[in-house]
């Protein structure tokens with residue numbers, strides 16, 4: 001059998017992908033975040049549901065949940081976050097060659113949420129624009145595609161706009177209700193001013209029905225206890241792959257070199273449960289695992305305690321908080337989990353813009369402007385909410 005030969009194209013042929021950017025030169029060029037204008041303290045919700053407030057705040061580790069007012073949704077949040085990321089980036093819109101939105105709050109079965117974002121920002125023309133769905137993992141997949149698109153050379157040096165945006169609501173009185181939330185994180189993927197994203201990652205998926213939302217239903221169906229087991233298994237498998245067989249002291253050393261370890265945050269106690277499980281599989285004692293959790297994970301959970309579970313945005317809210325203040329070269333891990341289930345552990349290295357952490361202004365402004373609802377107001381909001 002003879003090998004097929006492909007005729008050489010001239011170097012400047014329009015289909016020539018051009019030189020691949022050095023993978024070390026791809027990452028997050030700028031960040032923007034957006035939260036909706038309302039919130040509820042979980043301790044206000046507890047008596048409405050006949051629960052002890054400590055169950056929500058201590059048992060689940062939750063604080064406040066971000067909630068949308070009439071007129072706010074995953075589209076408005078995504079567009080606001082994207083505008084902030086683009087303004088902060090300062091590049092020309094014509095340099096954006098890809099717009100990808102990860103969400104599980106789609107507003108249409110056909111038209112991608114990215115079309116609303118692109119419309120809002122005037123992005124049109126030579127742009128690949130689409131939506132990515134894989135429960136809470138969709139935003140991470142959109143980011144990975146953008147990073148790999150640039151690294152492959154197909155981007156020809158252009159940048160991508162990636163957005164993770166969601167509104168997480170459970171049925172009133174569902175056990176998941178205290179874990180609700182909302183928010184969006186947008187990232188321009190280009191030169192790694194904020195963080196380089198390592199090309200190598202570690203994924204793990206297993207088909208499961210732990211959390212899903214059938215077409216036409218307003219709220220997810222959840223096998224709550226099973227979902228905790230799926231999440232823990234995914235964390236064990238992803239971290240285990242990254243460690244490449246190291247455990248005990250060697251694992252402690254490798255993980256200890258990270259400045260922070262971020263997780264998808266359905267509710268903060270879930271993250272602690274997963275870390276305790278991973279520590280056990282590595283042969284660590286409970287005290288040393290708690291020490292790791294306190295040092296490397298707790299500082300990444302502050303913003304999530306104010307937003308609640310923002311599904312696709314949840315991990316990236318944590319990463320945005322963790323990157324803020326890091327010096328160039330400091331590294332962090334980011335564990336993404338999406339029900340169904342799919343998961344992936346990414347590693348990032350802080351760039352020169354991380355120390356200033358300009359995107360913190362978005363969170364500070366939105367938290368300062370938002371209004372905490374009373375219990376009555378929350379009940380009314382839920383009663384009035386239209387079923388999509």
Ligand code: HMG
Pocket residue numbers: 052054055056058059060104135136137175176177179210211222223224225227228231264265266267269270309311337338339
């Ligand atoms: P539940 O069953 O009502 O709660 O809902 P519980 O009875 O398990 O209690 C929770 C904790 O509170 C327990 O602590 C209790 O002991 C404690 P633990 O033993 O687990 O450490 N507790 C108290 N603590 C202090 N004072 C008290 C008190 N009473 C009890 N008085 C459940 C919990 C997680 C099932 C529910 O919230 C739920 O269904 N949540 C949604 C599902 C979820 O978030 N799963 C997480 C993994 S799946 C995932 O992350 C994907 C997801 O983001 C979706 C996506 O991918 O798109 C959800």
